[in-house]
Amino acid sequence: MLALKNIEIVQGDFRLTADIELQSDQTTAILGPSGGGKSTLLTALAGFVAHSGDIFWRGKSLKALAPADRPVSMLFQEHNLFPHLSITQNVGLGLRPDLKLSAAEKAKVETALNRVGLAGKGASLPRALSGGQRQRAALARALLRQKPIWLLDEPFAALGPGLRQEMLELVEEIRAEQGATLLLVTHAPEDAKRIASEVVFVEAGQAHPAQATGPFFAHPSSALRAYLGN
Amino acid sequence: MGACAEPVIRLTKPLGIAALFVVAVLVLAPVLALISRAESGGVSAAVWPAIRFTLLQASLSALISVALAVPLAKALARRAFFGRGLMVSLLGAPFLLPSIVAVLGLLAIWGRSGVFSDMLAVVGLGPLDIYGLEGVLLAHVFFNLPLATRMLLQGWQAVPSEHYRLAAQLDLAPRAKFALFDMPVLRGAAPSALLVIFMLCMSSFAVVLALGGGPKASTIELAIYQALRFEFDLASAAQLAIVQLVVGLSAAALAFHFGKATRFGGGLGAPFQNWDTRRGPKLLDGAVLVLAALFVGLPLLAILAKGLAGLGALPSGLWGAFTVSLGVAAASTLLALGLSLVLARLIETSRRGGAIELFTLLLLATSPFVIGTGLFIIINPFASPFALALPITALVNAALALPLMLRIIRPALSRVRQDYGRLAEGLGLSGWARFRLLTFPQIRPELGFATGLAAALSMGDLGVITLFAPPDVQTLPLLMYRLMGSYQMEAAAGVGLVLVASSFGLFYLFDKGGRGAGA
Incomplete structure (x- = not known):
């Protein structure tokens, strides 16, 4: 279980509070209007933002851990790949941060690239790939890192509807194989309905407790109704 | 964090x-x-002329460079023409040019036996003599006019071209356009340009060594050089160096107070689309650009021509x-x-x-x-x-x-x-x-x-x-x-x-x- 206990983040005028518990081995959608604090919540989990309160993963506090030592892999909206490194190198960083890969590790990279549908693209630079393919490469790296928690910060927001759906399904498929715990930030309700078992609604600086996706949309709160616009 | x-x-x-x-x-x-x-007590009387000349030449160099850079940068900012990229590169050249070489090129154009003196001789006028304040200013403007131009140009290019489009649509009067665009650019970039150039000219040694000299055109640095090199007078050299340091630090403090980001080089990319089609300003801009290209380009050409001729006489x-x-x-x-x-x-x-x-x-x-x-x-x-x-x-x-x-x-x-x-x-x-x-x-x-x-x-x-x-x-x-x-x-x-x-x-x-x- 991932527990956020009495989290408070203050950045200038902005203030975000969260006191929530999330089940592991499932997907939780973080839904809400832009500027509400969805991304801030994720960056706090990844260790990039100072906060009060504490975060527990399987009962252990994450507070003192550096970003690289936390049990999380994070995918951003952009800048997930280093533009001057090849796809193989970018993915290989997930295994060895100094890129001194053994033959066995290189084979693992190849397998991961196959899994996300990028077979044969290893030697390319990121700029030679489409936006969707770049995010697939970032996904391959997350796959190799074997971290139990995946944080996805609207990584498919820039893609067209068909491609976004395809990517979400791929992510969910691989997540289920790995038994990972996935937190997906999105402002699209249909993304949440498609792959999330629970939803955390974040608006006006507050993260509401997680609710099962079905009841969440079946009996919308007034804030949710205002957000959905009906 | x-x-x-x-x-x-x-x-x-x-x-x-x-x-x-x-x-x-x-x-x-x-x-x-x-x-x-350094000896305690006041600055010796012999030092005052050097201090005066240092401040005079540095102030004049800065003022002239920036004043001339205003029309040049403006012309570059609002005109698109063939060779504009080359012109901007040309303006980068003096910064890298060794100063002693520049002096040689300037003498070939402006010196006693230079191009202009020869031309004046045809109409019976005496040769130019640029040794002294004139020569020092000429060389400093040669180095710093391009620098000032690039600094101001960055200011003008920071004005979004949409603003110019709007001004053209509203048919704003020249005065209004000056108040709206040019004044803010100048207020932002000119003080730091002036101070940077002042500081560079204050400690420009080679130019003064070659073109200045004598009691009337000697800077603090030249006086240090003479004290150390010819008189081996460590005490007065030290005193002079402290004077130089104090003046330098004061200028730096002013520069820091006035100057925001003063960047050298950097991208000088796409020209603005120009909506002003009147002929008067266009001709004026053209004249400014041609004169500037000649002022910077002729000494460079002279360096090349004289240098090629001198390759046969290279010393051992x-x-x-x-x-x-x-x-x-x-x-x-x-x-x-x-x-x-x-x-x-x-x-x-x-x-x-x-x-x-x-x-x-x-x-x-x-x-x-x-x-x-x-x-x-x-x-x-x-x-x-x-x-x-x-x-x-x-x-x-x-x-x-x-x-x-x-x-x-x-x-x-x-x-x-x-x-x-x-x-x-x-x-x-x-x-x-x-x-x-x-x-x-x-x-x-x-x-x-x-x-x-x-x-x-x-x-x-x-x-x-x-x-x-x-x-x-x-x-x-x-x-x-x-x-x-x-x-x-x-x-x-x-x-x-x-x-x-x-x-x-x-x-x-x-x-x-x-x-x-x-x-």
């Missing part, structure tokens, strides 16, 4: 602090040495001087590169980064001559400063290049950190691996550009070397100066061309190398 968010700093921090220590020693030790040697000491110059440039560039990399990193990560950056700018305010004189006094009791001419020159050149390199490298480091810092930290990319895999490939263009600048400037420098060099030691610029001093102008022109080719070649090599595998 929380306690968990700081990146792992193992080796880089101690290295950065060591570099900071080196800079502190470079700034403070000479100053302390000067204070210990050329090869030796070339290798010495290259060695000094290599040593100073390596030192400056290493120092600026670790310092940039320290400034980036330290809480007191701003203060550290400000401190390194002190190097710019303490002129090379101040550092040189201080080092002379420190070394003198232990060893002959003349025997250490080359290492001292390399050290002082490195100190000069350091602030310039920092201004180029640090923003690049910031950018990498902003774009990829979190990704790298999330992946545990740190230390040497982070430098090798992320930082170096990303900042390579800036690194190449900065290294090229440092190498070219050191190659062409004729400054502290004149304080220390014994007769049998010479760099290329010193060889050229000595040839000019003995009126071997043809040989000097040949050496000048070799020197320009080496300076520009070094810059080209590093700049190109930096952009070679650009991401």
Whole structure:
């Protein structure tokens, strides 16, 4: 279980509070209007933002851990790949941060690239790939890192509807194989309905407790109704 | 950032602090040495003319350069024409041109037997004589008009072209347009341009050495040179250096107060779409551009022409001087590169980064001559400063290049950190691996550009070397100066061309190398 206990983040005028518990081995959608604090919540989990309160993963506090030592892999909206490194190198960083890969590790990279549908693209630079393919490469790296928690910060927001759906399904498929715990930030309700078992609604600086996706949309709160616009 | 968010700093921090220590020693030790040697009591009467002339020529140089740069930058900003890119590149050339070579080119155009004197002789007018204040101003405007133009041009290009579109649509009167666009640009860029040029001219030695001189046109630095070199009067040299330091620091403090970001170089990209089709301003802009191109271009052409003619008269000491110059440039560039990399990193990560950056700018305010004189006094009791001419020159050149390199490298480091810092930290990319895999490939263009600048400037420098060099030691610029001093102008022109080719070649090599595998 991932527990956020009495989290408070203050950045200038902005203030975000969260006191929530999330089940592991499932997907939780973080839904809400832009500027509400969805991304801030994720960056706090990844260790990039100072906060009060504490975060527990399987009962252990994450507070003192550096970003690289936390049990999380994070995918951003952009800048997930280093533009001057090849796809193989970018993915290989997930295994060895100094890129001194053994033959066995290189084979693992190849397998991961196959899994996300990028077979044969290893030697390319990121700029030679489409936006969707770049995010697939970032996904391959997350796959190799074997971290139990995946944080996805609207990584498919820039893609067209068909491609976004395809990517979400791929992510969910691989997540289920790995038994990972996935937190997906999105402002699209249909993304949440498609792959999330629970939803955390974040608006006006507050993260509401997680609710099962079905009841969440079946009996919308007034804030949710205002957000959905009906 | 929380306690968990700081990146792992193992080796880089101690290295950065060591570099900071080196800079502190470079700034403070000479100053302390000067204070210990300078005679107490007031400034001697003989020094006043030098102080007056220094302030006069630096103020006039700054005023004239900026005043002329206003119409030129405006013309460049609002006209698109064939060769505009070339013109902007041409404006970059004087910054890299060794000053002693520039003097030769200027003399070929404006001197007693130069092009203009010949033309005046046809109508029976006497030859021009540019030695003294006129020559110093001419050379300083030649160097700094392009610099001022580039600084102002950046200001004008920062005005979004949509604003001009709106102004054209509303058919604003010229006065209104001036108040709306030009005044804010000038208020932002002109004070810092004036002060930067004032500071550069205050410590410009080679130009005054070649074109000034005599009691009427002697600067503080020239007086230091004479006191050390001819009278071996350490006490008055120290006193003069302190005067120079005080004036320099005052100008620097003013510059810091007025100047926001003053960037050198950088992208001067797409021209504005011009909506003003009236003929009067168009002709005026055209005239300004042609005159500016001639003013900057003719001396460059003269350097090339005279240099080619002088290649047959190259002196025997050329090869030796070339290798010495290259060695000094290599040593100073390596030192400056290493120092600026670790310092940039320290400034980036330290809480007191701003203060550290400000401190390194002190190097710019303490002129090379101040550092040189201080080092002379420190070394003198232990060893002959003349025997250490080359290492001292390399050290002082490195100190000069350091602030310039920092201004180029640090923003690049910031950018990498902003774009990829979190990704790298999330992946545990740190230390040497982070430098090798992320930082170096990303900042390579800036690194190449900065290294090229440092190498070219050191190659062409004729400054502290004149304080220390014994007769049998010479760099290329010193060889050229000595040839000019003995009126071997043809040989000097040949050496000048070799020197320009080496300076520009070094810059080209590093700049190109930096952009070679650009991401």
